[in-house]
Amino acid sequence: MLTFVASLLLYIIPVFLLFHMAFEVYHRNRGYALNRIAFILLLLLGFLFAGNYLVRVTPEAYTSVVTRLFYYFPAIVTLSVSLHFYLRMTGRFQSIAKWKLLAVCYGQLLPALALFLPMSWFEIGVVDGGLWNVDIPGLGIKLLLLGCNCYSFLVSLILVVAGLSYVKKYDLNLKIKQFRTILLGLIVGGTWGIVFLLHKRLPVIPHSLNCPDLGLFSILWFALFLRTAMLKFDFLPAIDRNYQKLYDLAPLAILVVNARGIIRDLNPQAAQLLERAPEDLLYQHVDQILLSAANRIKGAAVDFCVVTRNGVAKTVQVDSYDMESQGELLRYIALADVEQRRSAEEQIDYLAYHDPVTGLANRTQFQRQMDMHLGSQPSRPIGVLLIRLAGESDQVFAADLLRQIVPERALIARLDHEQFALLITDDLELDQLLALGNHVVTEGQAHDLNANVGIGLYPDHGLTFDELMQAAESAVHQANKMGLQAAIHGIVQRNLKAQDQQIGAQRAFDAGEFIYYYQPLLDVRSGRIIGTEALLRWVRPGVGLVPFQDFLMSVDKEDLRDEISYWVLENICHQQRQWTEQGLPQVQMSVNCTPQFLLHPQFPTRLIETLSRSGIQPEMLSLVVKEDSMTDSVEALLKRGNELLELGIKLTLDVCGIGSGSLHVIKQLDVHAIMVDCSRQVNLQAEPDQVRLHTLIAMSYSSGKRVIAKGVETFEQWELLSALGCDQMQGQFVSKPLEAHDFVRYMHQKKLGA
Secondary structure, three states, rough: OHHHHHHHHHHHHHHHHHHHHHHHHHHHHOOOHHHHHHHHHHHHHHHHHHHHHHHOOHHHHHHHHHHHHHHHHHHHHHHHHHHHHHHHOHHHOOOOHHHHHHHHHHHHHHHHHHOOOHHHHOOOOOOOOOOEEEEEEEEHHHHHHHHHHHHHHHHHHHHHHHHHHHHHHOOOHHHHHHHHHHHHHHHHHHHHHHHHHOOOOOOOOOOOOOOOHHHHHHHHHHHHHHHHHHHHHOOOOOOOHHHHHHHHOOOOOEEEEOOOOEEEEHHHHHHOOOOOOOOOOOOOOOHHHHHHHHHHHOOOEEEEEEEEOOOOOOEEEEEEEEEOOEEEEEEEEEEEEEEHHHHHHHHHHHHHHEEOOOOOEEEHHHHHHHHHHHHHHHHHHHHEEEEEOOOOOOOOHHHHHHHHOOOOOOOOEEOOOOOOEEEEOOOOOHHHHHHHHHHHHHHHHHOOOOOOOOOOEOOOOOHHHHHHHHHHHHHHHHHHOOOOOEOOOOOOOOOOOHHHOOOOOHHOOOOOOOOEEEEEEEEEEOEEEEEEEEEEEEEEEEOOOOOHHHHHHHHHOOOOOHHHHHHHHHHHHHHHHHHOOOOOOOEEEEEOOHHHOOOOHHHHHHHHHHHHOOOOHHEEEEEEEEEEHHOOOOHHHHHHHHHHHOOEEEEEEOOOOOOOHHHHHHHHHHOOEEEOOOOOOOOOHHHHHHHHHHHHHHHHHHOOEEEEEEEOHHHHHHHHHHOOOOOOOOOOOOOOOEOOHHHHHHHHHHHHOO
């Protein structure tokens, strides 16, 4: 047992040391390509020790294959990566063609394929050592390994010596020390490896001890010297490692040059500014990048010109600071892109007069333009329309809609999170301004944006900015209070009387004024339409779209909700069948239902009858229930939900938030999917909401529920929600709600079902 533990430690300890050194080198300067190559090299060295152990414990029948795959071939790959490392140690060989680099470093992999040839020379014998096996390579394998080792050793010496002479030429003191350390490690490790290549064990080693091939320990010698070279003699000698993060993240591009003007180091911003890889800039003379910067600038900010890799000239402001490190004088040159600075100044000026969310004029610009027009004492009227949105509406979409529907010469401004304003300088009459206000509200309602408009008129309602804005504000309150779409200051005019609205739902139902809109539901992974949500709307002739809240109020007042709900189910099922008969692929139809409707005693029976008449499959229907409407009926809904699931009907829970309350409801109800309204309930820009949403998605997945995001308005929201794991999405970014014929056209455009 003691022998077994000792044998195991002889493999575990070297592997641990090599992996530890690999991550030490990587974290020392992870942004530097040479450190990344050294990291890969050290990992491969550790893999060789692990492969050697695997060979020893593999059953004899598989030893030959395992030895080739996990030991001999990886050994030659490691030699190739080491040559790549030596080539990249300086800029001496940066002009070498890529195919030549591959040939020099990785050409030996071609003869290495002979390891897998079924020839007697390349056979591997196995000696049974009891608890482990000892592999005995054939003569061909020995010669191949010896040739690859000698080739790598000789090429490594050539590359290191050539690199050493190169860095001596430019007096790169630390780089010289780094090369000498690597060279010493190469000589010690290479000599050890060649001596013990053909003698895997010494006679003095007990036969019962499973010892790694002695040639492998050359790896540890070389790795120790490599670690010393990369950690002790790395770059940024004048910057304490505690401050390297600040150096890497500094907004300025920084070049570090020595007294001879040779670039010793640079931060990522410098490589980005010059549009070159860091290794292409190291060891170049700074005059090749910046006009004689090392000699002409010292402690003064001056403008210079740099030329990027693509030949683009950039004007930069240059400042420098001298610092002595380990007896060597270094100059830190900071570069600031002048054009970028000017662009930033222009951006600041732009934001001073524009809304950052919508790109419209802000309140400052709106007042500035109005004061300019009023200052000229115009002889014709000037109209001010104040638009107040209801609820958490999508500001970007509202701004785009206003750009499309208002007169071209009108100034559109976003005053705050719920108010927009229009400045009309054309000669419009009062009734024309009122018609414009009504048009704005009607178009908004068609896109689920509810608003009121107040109108102020120069000179009737004021002569200054403040007076006109107060008049328009008063008119907004007037419109909201009296149920108007738009109102002019001091003038009462109803577009829709409350009494007429309260008694109009039954008449509208009988007159066929209720219409359907269908909003597509897309699968995130495939980008295909997999469903649609049916939305019922009331369009009154001569009035337009009735606000949804007023619609519901009228329906409830006349006790029509259940009757209309059954009518909706009947119609959307027949619409589904009609689409199928037209040759369109089946999509899941979703419809909103209240808990009271679902719990109606006759609901399951009438639902089965509806499905039977329409002929659609039950799984193609999804009933959506809002969480905030079911506070007192969770237990009853749980029972009814199980009945519906047995019928094949899918249930979706529209949660009212992403807090702990919603998580509790998700655990209780057995539903097919969870729906989250990202336009109203979630601030995707806030990290806490992102975390809570991720938690909700994870919990939904753990309980077998899919996640639907609705109210998706922008590509950025789509990207973030996709990354968080949402399955399906719906919103203006995908498509606005469409009438039935437009929905069919949309499906054809998307070539669904193919």
